[in-house]
Amino acid sequence: MKTYHLYAAPATASLCVHWMLIELGEAFDLTLLDLAQQEHKTPAYLRLNPNGRVPTLLVDGQPHFEAAALLMWLAERHGRFAPALGSAERGAYLQWMFHLANTLMPAFRAWFYPQEPAGAGQEEAAKAQARSVIEACWGRVNDALADDRAYLLGEAVSAADFLLTMLVRWSRNMPRPAECWPQLAAYSERMRARPALQEVHRREGVTDWIASGGSRTPRA
Ligand SMILES: N[C@@H](CCC(=O)N[C@@H](CS)C(=O)NCC(=O)O)C(=O)O
Structure with missing residues (x-):
């Protein structure tokens, strides 16, 4: 048995964990679930992840959930x-991991x-609210990248980049995709x-998105 077994679904919140496992060069088993077929709601999967969501990562056979925590x-x-414990970059690392997971991801959940x-019946209002949270977040991230x-976090790639880049992709069909913000466009290309x-x-x-070189065109 491999140390890691990831339960994922294509292009969802599991992608950042899948990506990081590949970056790490770790051997892992992968089960790709078909969400349209409700494979994440079966009794067997709910025993691993009672939320009925992806990702779930088994580590030595023990299941764990929450993408950012897994990263x-x-x-x-x-x-x-990740910056070393006690290092100066640690504060920014924790700030961005929690901001992306606590503010941006829930707004995307509300958008989708x-x-x-x-x-029911209030979807448009919920989407408008979600959109304003998401766009405000792109502004903050763009400012953080403004020094090129x-x-x-600076010159070292970190787990925060895997989470952020996945979320940039999620915005590709929104009225203002993340890459409408110039620093975010250059960053995403990198x-x-x-x-x-x-x-x-x-x-x-x-x-x-990956093949088309991103999404910089406003849709509204
Ligand atoms: N906070 C969770 C969110 C996971 C999540 O919302 N996953 C979505 C896919 S992006 C999902 O499983 N959706 C199916 C459903 O909710 O039924 C995490 O970061 O792992």
């Missing part, structure tokens, strides 16, 4: 892709599943050049 744990276990926060740093990002898209059978 941070993998970074800790392998001593890569607007009936959840608002109830290569990565979110991230798209990473072989492991191209590889994770290949393994998940996803071609849009």
Whole structure:
């Protein structure tokens, strides 16, 4: 049995964890679930992840969920892709991991599943609210990248970049995709050049955004 077994679905919140496992060069088993077939709601899967969501990562057979937490744990276990404990960059690392996971990801959840926060019939209002949170977040990230740093924390790539880049892709069909913000456009182009990002898209059978060189065109 391999140390890691990832339960994922193509192009979803599991992509950042899948990507990081490839970046780490770790051997892992992968089960790709078909969300349209409700494979994430079966009794067997709910025993692994009672939320009925992806990702779930088994580590030595024990299941764990929450994508950002999984990234941070993998970074800790392998001593890569996170600033050292006690280092000056640690504050920015924790700030961005939590900001992306606590503010941006829930807003995307509301954008993609607007009936959840608002109830049936209020979807448009929920989407408008989600959009304003998402766009405000792109503004903050764009400002953080304004000194032309290569990565979110500076010159070293980190787990925060895997999370951020995945979320940039999620905005590709929104009225103002993240890459309408100039620093985010340059950053995303740099991230798209990473072989492991191209590889994770290949393994998940996803071609849009990665193959088309991103999405910089406003749709509204
Ligand atoms: N906070 C969770 C969010 C996971 C999540 O929302 N996953 C979505 C895919 S992007 C999912 O499983 N959706 C199916 C569903 O909710 O039924 C995490 O970061 O792992």
